[in-house]
Amino acid sequence: MDYIYDDLPKQYSKAVKSSSKVLNSGRNSLFPARIRFLYPFIRHYTNLLFNFAAVNFIMHTILITGGAGFIGSNLVRLFVARYPHYTLVNLDKLTYAGNLENLKDIENAPNYHFVKGDITDMELLRNLFARYQFTGILHCAAESHVDRSITDPLAFVTTNVLGTATLLQVAKENWQGKFEDKIFYHISTDEVYGSLGETGLFTEKTGYDPRSPYSASKASSDHLVRAFYHTYQLPVKLSNCSNNYGPYHFPEKLIPLCIHNIFHNKPLPVYGEGLNVRDWLYVEDHVRAIDLIFHKGRIGETYNIGGHNEWTNIALVKELCRQMDEKLGRAAGTSAQLICFVKDRAGHDLRYAIDATKLKTELGWEPSLQFEEGLSRTIDWYLNNKEWLAHVTSGDYQQYYNQQYHKR
Ligand SMILES: NC(=O)c1ccc[n+]([C@@H]2O[C@H](COP(=O)([O-])OP(=O)(O)OC[C@H]3O[C@@H](n4cnc5c(N)ncnc54)[C@H](O)[C@@H]3O)[C@@H](O)[C@H]2O)c1
Numbered sequence: 385m386d387y388i389y390d391d392l393p394k395q396y397s398k399a400v401k402s403s404s405k406v407l408n409s410g411r412n413s414l415f416p417a418r419i420r421f422l423y424p425f426i427r428h429y430t431n432l433l434f435n436f437a438a439v440n441f442i443m444h445t446i447l448i449t450g451g452a453g454f455i456g457s458n459l460v461r462l463f464v465a466r467y468p469h470y471t472l473v474n475l476d477k478l479t480y481a482g483n484l485e486n487l488k489d490i491e492n493a494p495n496y497h498f499v500k501g502d503i504t505d506m507e508l509l510r511n512l513f514a515r516y517q518f519t520g521i522l523h524c525a526a527e528s529h530v531d532r533s534i535t536d537p538l539a540f541v542t543t544n545v546l547g548t549a550t551l552l553q554v555a556k557e558n559w560q561g562k563f564e565d566k567i568f569y570h571i572s573t574d575e576v577y578g579s580l581g582e583t584g585l586f587t588e589k590t591g592y593d594p595r596s597p598y599s600a601s602k603a604s605s606d607h608l609v610r611a612f613y614h615t616y617q618l619p620v621k622l623s624n625c626s627n628n629y630g631p632y633h634f635p636e637k638l639i640p641l642c643i644h645n646i647f648h649n650k651p652l653p654v655y656g657e658g659l660n661v662r663d664w665l666y667v668e669d670h671v672r673a674i675d676l677i678f679h680k681g682r683i684g685e686t687y688n689i690g691g692h693n694e695w696t697n698i699a700l701v702k703e704l705c706r707q708m709d710e711k712l713g714r715a716a717g718t719s720a721q722l723i724c725f726v727k728d729r730a731g732h733d734l735r736y737a738i739d740a741t742k743l744k745t746e747l748g749w750e751p752s753l754q755f756e757e758g759l760s761r762t763i764d765w766y767l768n769n770k771e772w773l774a775h776v777t778s779g780d781y782q783q784y785y786n787q788q789y790h791k792r
Contacts, residue, residue, distance in 0.1 A: 442565055445471040447518045449503050449551065450525030452476040454633045455571065457486035459522060459671040464490045466675070471495055473516055477502045477543075481528065483781045484788065485772055486632040491788070500785060503547035509554040520567045521555060522678065523548065526605075529636060530575075530598045534730055537597035544601035545608070552612045563619045569678050570609040570622045574663070574690065575599035577624070579733035586624075587739045588686045595731050606686075613684050621681050623674065625689040626738045629758065630667035631765040635776060639759075642701055643766045644773060646708045646719045656728035658698025661735040665691035666758040669751045676747050690738025691751045698723075703756070707763055 446463070450456040451474030463472055472495055476482045490496055501508045503525050512518075525547060527533065527540045552568065559566050577586040578593030592607075594600040612618040633640040642652050673689045681687060695703075705719035712719075743749045753761075766773055775781040 442519070443469055444520045445516050445518050446473070446520040446522060447512065447516070448472060448474050448522045448524065450476055450482070450523075451498075452478060452482035452484050452486060453524060453528070454481070454486075454637075455628060455667060455670060456524040457483075457632050458630065458667045459524065459674060460487060460496070461490055462668075462671045462675060463522075464493045464496050468495050471497070471516065473497045473499060473512065473518070475499045475501050475503065475512065476525065478782070478785055479527070480782075481634050483632070483634070483776065484784045485775060485781050498789065500789070504542060504550050506550050506554060509550060510557075513554055513558040518555075518558070519565055520569070520678065521551065522569050522571070522674065523551060524571045526602065528598070530596050531636075531729065533596055533598035533601070537601075540597050540601040541604075544598075545604045548605035549608050552608060552618065556612060556616055556618055559618070561617075563617060566619050567678060567683075568609070568612075568618055568620045569674070570606065570620060571674065572606050572622055572624045573599065573602050574624050574626045574688070574736050574738050575733070576603040576606055577736070580735040580737055582735070585737045585739035586688060586690075588624075588688055588742055595733055619683045621677055621683065622686040623677055623689050624686065624738075625670050625673075626663035626665050626691055626736060628667045628670050629664055630762050631769075632772075633667070633762075635773065638697065638700070639704065639762065640766065640773075642704050643708070643763055644777065646705060646722060647712070647767070649722065651724045652701055652705075652719075652722045653726045654697055654701055654723055655726060655732060657725065658696060658701065659734075660697050660732055661694050661737070662697070662700075663690045663737045664693050664695060664700070664755060664758075665689065665751060666753045666761075669753065672752075673743060673749050676749050677743070680747055682746075687743045687747075688738045688740050689743060689749075690740045691755070692738075692740070693751070693755045694735075694737050695755070703759060704763070707756075707760055711763060711767065 448456060448460055451460040453476070456476070460472065460474055463470065474496065478484070478500055484491070484498070491498070499512065503509070525543065527543045533540045548570070555568050574586055575596070576592050576594050576599055577590045578595055580586070592603045594603040606622060609620050609622055613620045629639045635641050635644045645652050669691070670689060677687050701723060702720055706716070709716055709719050
């Protein structure tokens with residue numbers, strides 16, 4: 385994470401340089417020659433101190449909702465490592481999609497706390513605010529799977545719409561108009577924009593046209609967030625991101641499902657003719673963008689996040705097959721024989737593609753990985769974390785909370 389100190393205020397680097405001049409000024413040095421050998425160490429630790437001070441202006445206490453999910457856990461991991469001086473509280477209901485095994489490596493970090501609970505529970509939220517005095521909210525919690533929204537739309541309305549409204553209301557009550565250094569960051573999806581034809585890109589100005597209960601519930605939550613900004617000046621930020629992939633992705637979604645099925649020689653179901661197009665972004669690039677927007681994005685603004693990386697589903701599945709044949713030592717073409725076409729999803733959007741120019745020009749963000757490399761890393765992660773995958777597919781991950789937290 386070397387980008388962490390790229391953006392230090394100039395006065396700090398000046399101070400570090402001038403301190404090194406004084407230390408280094410030969411005859412006139414403040415320090416006798418015999419201890420001048422300590423200079424590299426002094427410089428190193430002075431640097432660290434200044435760097436720490438520069439990112440430490442604000443001591444945030446942040447509520448991260450849905451931090452046990454796919455994107456949330458990658459976000460929690462980044463913030464825990466990068467901001468040891470923040471207090472990070474992960475509130476997650478632990479639905480089928482919430483998996484505390486995603487956070488095993490950081491669960492005992494001193495700046496991290498887990499609370500099991502529901503964002504629609506106003507009493508719980510009020511108690512948490514009273515206890516922690518949050519200055520920031522990173523709102524990831526959602527029902528997120530389009531297919532599930534088709535079978536159970538009300539669950540999506542409850543969590544995504546009512547849950548977001550409850551969180552907004554409790555933040556407003558607690559911050560009581562004292563909005564300096566407060567941030568309510570809502571994490572959303574490009575699916576709110578509807579479906580593109582063969583050309584064009586979604587910009588922040590594209591009108592909303594959601595087509596599934598999932599995207600409609602996310603669109604409603606985006607509107608509520610903006611309404612709280614315009615009506616009460618609640619300091620909000622939003623981002624709408626394209627499809628993510630990477631470590632800790634629940635294997636009901638296309639990429640981890642295919643990796644799992646290829647490994648076990650099971651069929652690879654592809655909707656329709658596989659011609660739907662998605663713009664894929666590596667999850668660590670997404671959480672890096674969230675970090676940047678949270679700290680440097682403008683209040684009241686929306687930022688689109690995307691990978692400039694469009695693939696038809698069928699081309700993507702074939703690329704996965706190709707890479708896995710290589711990694712598993714199978715003859716080229718073996719895994720592709722597992723592909724089978726299934727009845728298309730109802731109301732399946734044809735194409736999503738993001739224009740992330742605003743994020744690039746305002747905040748300098750760009751995706752860091754080529755897709756083939758990101759896919760390769762993702763496959764390696766799943767092959768190296770077979771136990772994680774086995775627990776998820778068997779349902780054993782749902783015992784983890786009881787084992788780890790219940791006894792505390
Ligand atoms: N996955 C993507 O490709 C993608 C792309 C763009 C935006 N998003 C958005 O990012 C956010 C996170 O997506 P994800 O893929 O990590 O989802 P996910 O389904 O993996 O995780 C959602 C998390 O929210 C928790 N949760 C669900 N209902 C809750 C409730 N009522 N109270 C508290 N916690 C609850 C779940 O237990 C889970 O840990 C969502 O808002 C989603 O709309 C996702």
